[in-house]
Amino acid sequence: MRIITLHCDYIKFKPLKKALKSVEDLKDMKEKVVKDPLVVLTAVEEGDNDQTIKHLIASIKKTAGEVKAKHIVLYPYAHLSSNLAKPDTALGYLVEAEAVLKKEGFEVTRAPFGYYKEFELKCKGHPLSELSREFRTDEQKGKLSSTPPKKVAKESGKIILDRRNLKPNDHRILGEDLGIFYLSDDIGPGLPLWLPNGETIRNELEQYMRQVETRHGYKYVTTPHITKGHLYEKTGHLPYYADTMFSPIEIEGINYYLKPMNCPHHHMIFNKLVKSYRDLPLRLAEPGVVYRNELSGVTYGLMRVRHIMQNDAHIYITPDQLKAEFVKVLELFNEVYKVMGIKDYYFRLSLPDFKGNPEKYSGDPTEWEFASEEIRKAMKQWGGKFTEEKGEAAFYGPKIDVQVKNANGKEETLATVQVDIVVPKRLNLVYVDEKGEKKTPIVIHRAILGSYERFVAFLLEQTEGKLPFWLSPIQVRIVNFTDRNVKAAEKILAQIRKELPSLRIESDFRNTTVNDKVRDSELLKIPYIVVIGDKEEEKNTLAVRERGSAKPKFGVSLNDFIKEIKHKTEQRE
RNA sequence: GCCUCUAUAGCUCAAUGGUAGAGCGAUAGUUUUGUAAACUAUAGGUUGAGGGUUCAAUUCCCUCUAGAGGCUCCA
Numbered sequence: 072m073r074i075i076t077l078h079c080d081y082i083k084f085k086p087l088k089k090a091l092k093s094v095e096d097l098k099d100m101k102e103k104v105v106k107d108p109l110v111v112l113t114a115v116e117e118g119d120n121d122q123t124i125k126h127l128i129a130s131i132k133k134t135a136g137e138v139k140a141k142h143i144v145l146y147p148y149a150h151l152s153s154n155l156a157k158p159d160t161a162l163g164y165l166v167e168a169e170a171v172l173k174k175e176g177f178e179v180t181r182a183p184f185g186y187y188k189e190f191e192l193k194c195k196g197h198p199l200s201e202l203s204r205e206f207r208t209d210e211q212k213g214k215l216s217s218t219p220p221k222k223v224a225k226e227s228g229k230i231i232l233d234r235r236n237l238k239p240n241d242h243r244i245l246g247e248d249l250g251i252f253y254l255s256d257d258i259g260p261g262l263p264l265w266l267p268n269g270e271t272i273r274n275e276l277e278q279y280m281r282q283v284e285t286r287h288g289y290k291y292v293t294t295p296h297i298t299k300g301h302l303y304e305k306t307g308h309l310p311y312y313a314d315t316m317f318s319p320i321e322i323e324g325i326n327y328y329l330k331p332m333n334c335p336h337h338h339m340i341f342n343k344l345v346k347s348y349r350d351l352p353l354r355l356a357e358p359g360v361v362y363r364n365e366l367s368g369v370t371y372g373l374m375r376v377r378h379i380m381q382n383d384a385h386i387y388i389t390p391d392q393l394k395a396e397f398v399k400v401l402e403l404f405n406e407v408y409k410v411m412g413i414k415d416y417y418f419r420l421s422l423p424d425f426k427g428n429p430e431k432y433s434g435d436p437t438e439w440e441f442a443s444e445e446i447r448k449a450m451k452q453w454g455g456k457f458t459e460e461k462g463e464a465a466f467y468g469p470k471i472d473v474q475v476k477n478a479n480g481k482e483e484t485l486a487t488v489q490v491d492i493v494v495p496k497r498l499n500l501v502y503v504d505e506k507g508e509k510k511t512p513i514v515i516h517r518a519i520l521g522s523y524e525r526f527v528a529f530l531l532e533q534t535e536g537k538l539p540f541w542l543s544p545i546q547v548r549i550v551n552f553t554d555r556n557v558k559a560a561e562k563i564l565a566q567i568r569k570e571l572p573s574l575r576i577e578s579d580f581r582n583t584t585v586n587d588k589v590r591d592s593e594l595l596k597i598p599y600i601v602v603i604g605d606k607e608e609e610k611n612t613l614a615v616r617e618r619g620s621a622k623p624k625f626g627v628s629l630n631d632f633i634k635e636i637k638h639k640t641e642q643r644e
Numbered sequence: 645g646c647c648u649c650u651a652u653a654g655c656u657c658a659a660u661g662g663u664a665g666a667g668c669g670a671u672a673g674u675u676u677u678g679u680a681a682a683c684u685a686u687a688g689g690u691u692g693a694g695g696g697u698u699c700a701a702u703u704c705c706c707u708c709u710a711g712a713g714g715c716u717c718c719a
Contacts, residue, residue, distance in 0.1 A: 582675085584678090587682080
């Protein structure tokens, strides 16, 4: 049931004509006037029951008491709902409500049900004079949350990759063949499941970033996935982001949203941690999970998803620190991308287009100019190549985007560094400067890897699945030559595991040819295949095949092999 | 989300308005192999879901779901 209560000076209404054939004829078609009423516009909905009426009466009593109204006008108003109860049911409940309210000592007028009526009222206009309420039974609440707007097939089909249109290095093909991720019809579009091999890669990347970022002075934090809606109203994100945010979840009468970005959370942490300019720069980092309602037509593989784990960080600085800190971020890009072996990318300086589309950007244009200029200077000091693009800035500031191409040659933004000159002010973020004055910090939002989803997708496509040793889900496979050699191979496996406990090594002792086992390992892009045969048993050595090489190295000593692996792990090769 | 296309075995693909096939993979047996595919046999399917037309639908039509390309948007 939905209602609107209006505390009025008066209401006049007059039935004109039946709206429903089934209602009884009215004896009295005269105009009625009620003075100082509490008018309750009501719409009885499908599924309303006695519980709903109890809520209705309690709510009317409360409001009437607060505004000191003695006369209640129950006015059927079907337009409040698109899911109305049947007329008989609705009328029955209204009559019941009328009777109960009369018993409670109110004067009650019930406007005729099922008639077109002319009406005129004058609302008093004080804060409590206009209220709307919605009463839902538990059952209706359940329906709201569990009934999707579209019918879902009873049994979900499987998801089929149409490989004919895909390049062999497309991450969706590699993702399936190498066991990286899986899209289940039962989970939903844009919501990939990371399989063990994929999670291994993602976690290696995360651990690496934690290590590097900690060395660069970042502090790691963790923030919740759902948050009260009013935070996004305060930050001003809501109007810009409403389309990409999922519908709110109601908890104890308050709307909570799945967070579409981590910034506001980090800003709250800033508030807790920062008092003085001496506390700056503050660099907060988080592998933060955000949820964005990407249109179903644009999600694909791991590139474009609705559950996004960002390699996120926010750097809080004074205006003086902007350029230097920006250069540091650019240097961090160099360091990380070198380790990843990424070469095919370019930086794009995304600036506002104040002439073409000024309403897209909020805040003070001179601050925009300052921020844009500082970034440009930072880019020049850093010395790398970049292009400039007007109209690509975020609503809160200019930014740098790292642009790459996917397997199809389509451009994607891999990572980003954004300067925020708007939101800190809105959220009243302050620090005290050298002169004891309160100042607003500037925030650099940055994601070096962008999101883990897209980064892994991109890495797979760039490397054709031949990931560097340290990122390979399976790093070494040990293969027996014949059944005779299983024991010796197991012994060597145990020795390697003892020396290198975190090495991802596994065995393939199937009863098939060496050629067959080598082929399978090569198809899985495993960096090292170690074969143990009679010769190896005799000489106590290994036959080591590096991924993709034409011939194995025979006679490698276990020690040398372990040394090589250790070196590669430490150097992240 | 919109426009176009697609959905057949775990994977890659055939076929048909009248009982659905192959290769690879899987399983079992044989084989004991020197660096990208040993041999034989067996199992595996309500042809994405729901509805319609028809004596009969996997095939024709509609709806839905998912995927692909494009648009738009984005990390």
